[in-house]
Amino acid sequence: MGDKPLKKIAILGSTGSIGVNALDVIENLPMCRVWGLSAQRNVELLKAQVRRFQPKVVVVSDGAAADQLRRWTGSRFPKTKIWTGAAGLERLAGQKDVDLLLSSVVGAVGLLPLLAALKAGKKVALANKEALIIAGDLLMATARKYGAKILPVDSEHSAIFQCLTPLGACQACRTGLTSALKIKRIILTASGGAFYRRKGSLDRVSVAEALAHPTWKMGQKITIDCATLTNKGLEAIEAHHLFGVPMENIQIVIHPQSIVHSLVEFEDGAMLAQLSHPDMRLPIQYALTYPERLPSSVRPLELEEIQKLEFYRPDFRRFPSLKLALKAGGLGGTWPAVFNGANEIAVRLFLQEKISFLGVSRLVAQVMKAYSNKAHRQNGAIGLDGILAADRWARQMAEELSS
Ligand SMILES: NC(=O)c1ccc[n+]([C@@H]2O[C@H](COP(=O)([O-])OP(=O)(O)OC[C@H]3O[C@@H](n4cnc5c(N)ncnc54)[C@H](OP(=O)(O)O)[C@@H]3O)[C@@H](O)[C@H]2O)c1
Known part of the structure; x- marks a missing residue:
């Protein structure tokens, strides 16, 4: 070297x-x-x-x-x-x-x-x-x-990338991976965020409680997105673009231990996964040194210390933002920009204690509903100006609806 x-x-x-x-x-x-x-x-x-x-x-x-x-x-x-x-x-x-x-x-x-x-x-x-x-x-x-x-760099997408790299996916920036590598499904794992195991209503949870992520230490915006499960919806859209896999072939499972960072299932039913302690230094380093692997300071994983790995179906009723994000990703066009713009405003308002925790998904849903009635909404392939206009519209609508 x-x-x-x-x-x-x-x-x-x-x-x-x-x-x-x-x-x-x-x-x-x-x-x-x-x-x-x-x-x-x-x-x-x-x-x-x-x-x-x-x-x-x-x-x-x-x-x-x-x-x-x-x-x-x-x-x-x-x-x-x-x-x-x-x-x-x-x-x-x-x-x-x-x-x-x-x-x-x-x-x-x-x-x-x-x-x-x-x-x-x-x-x-x-x-x-x-x-x-x-x-x-x-x-x-x-x-x-x-x-x-x-x-x-996102740990889930790095995990998928690491599963695909030995198969010849020499860069994430390729389309058609699904058919070339016979990918049947991508399975994104989610820690579940601050509230997955919590019983009772989430309406009165505080900002501090929502920021107390059980396994990852991250910036405020993504930590709130984890608590609402929005982050996993965003990641499904991210995986769809990076790996060329249709939205309907991307599944989400709750995995509270955050050890399995995501999985790929192939046509024959075989699955590959990447495991490690939850530590962002690993995916960051892989992105910086790719295609080389170098020693890192990440704590080695001893499986007998972990003992059990659990996987659950997400609760879409309790965490409605996840469903909204997947819906926006499935519709494509400017819908993901509208979802994202509304969510960025809603998360800021929650952090400023201007709306409640459940108010975040309510506000995003209201903006999406308003967009479905909007005469000029766009579903097909879209240029930069259309994307920026949809982003601005969603932010403005979220501000108006919350004032
Ligand atoms: N944190 C994680 O472990 C993790 C994992 C996977 C993916 N991600 C993704 O990585 C991104 C960063 O997350 P993070 O947790 O590192 O966020 P963060 O801790 O909030 O840091 C955000 C960074 O962006 C800067 N910034 C914020 N608003 C800006 C603006 N308007 N113009 C220019 N710079 C701005 C901040 O500068 P100041 O410090 O001056 O405000 C800070 O350097 C997000 O998209 C997140 O979804 C994060």
Whole structure:
């Protein structure tokens, strides 16, 4: 490995849960260098990251926070450039010096930088699922057109990718895998989130309770999405785009131990699965080093310590957002953008204690109902403008319905 060129990596969302884990992974990978970092406004953590990795560029989306960081880097790190705004994110994503982009911002804000990276033919380690949810067809077509590769970071999709890699699925960015590899079903496992085992009504559960995930430590938005089971619906849409498997061939099972990260069933009934302790450093590292496997600091799995692995059918009545997400994915077109936009607003309102926990799925359902009555809704293949318009419409409708 000694004479291999260094892999220059840019991270969108380096101050988040995935970003911080990724920097820990990179520190132990001698062939990787941090070229660029980004955050929305967490200047204190960015300062520590600049000190540790001395990147060429840092993008701070918030203008005032960017000025603050620029004043601090000034004479201390004069070679580190500070860019700002949405344009700064796109510029970093498409930089020719960057060999691999890790996209780990949260929400639809990741769409345009991802598109820029794919148009520049980059390798992208993708954690930011929302971009793929709202514009999967467009992004996969763009990746194919420009020879870009998308390597999944989400643990479930990494698991499927790892099951398929030895079979010749040399990149996730391919269609037709279902027929070529005789895939019958993809089975996505779900921890069940904070409330799966809880009895009684969920209407009065607090934000703190919803944020107490039993197995994973993650950012707030995805943790709430796990508590409503929305996350698993989003992941089904993500798997549909990454692996070219029809939505109806993607099944969800509750697996409270979070040891089996997902499974693939083939035409003959054989199943492959990937197992490990729940630790995002493993899928992050695989995406960064693919196709190589290198030693990692992830705790080895001793099966006799685990003893039992349980699998249950999800309860769609108690967690209606899961059904709504699957419905949006099945309809395709701009429906997933509408679902996602409404969900992002609803989760923010819940975190701000403006709506209840069950209010999240109620609000998303109301927005979807309003969209089904909308004269100009679109079900077929859709361009970027149509996607962005649907996203804006859904956010505005969610705000109006909740005020
Ligand atoms: N966390 C996990 O274990 C996990 C697992 C699988 C998939 N994912 C996916 O990975 C993505 C990131 O999740 P996370 O848990 O790491 O989120 P997180 O902890 O909330 O971090 C989000 C990152 O994005 C930045 N950011 C937020 N809003 C932004 C905006 N408007 N413009 C620019 N940057 C913005 C944040 O900057 P500030 O710190 O300055 O706010 C932060 O760096 C999500 O799509 C999630 O679904 C996460």
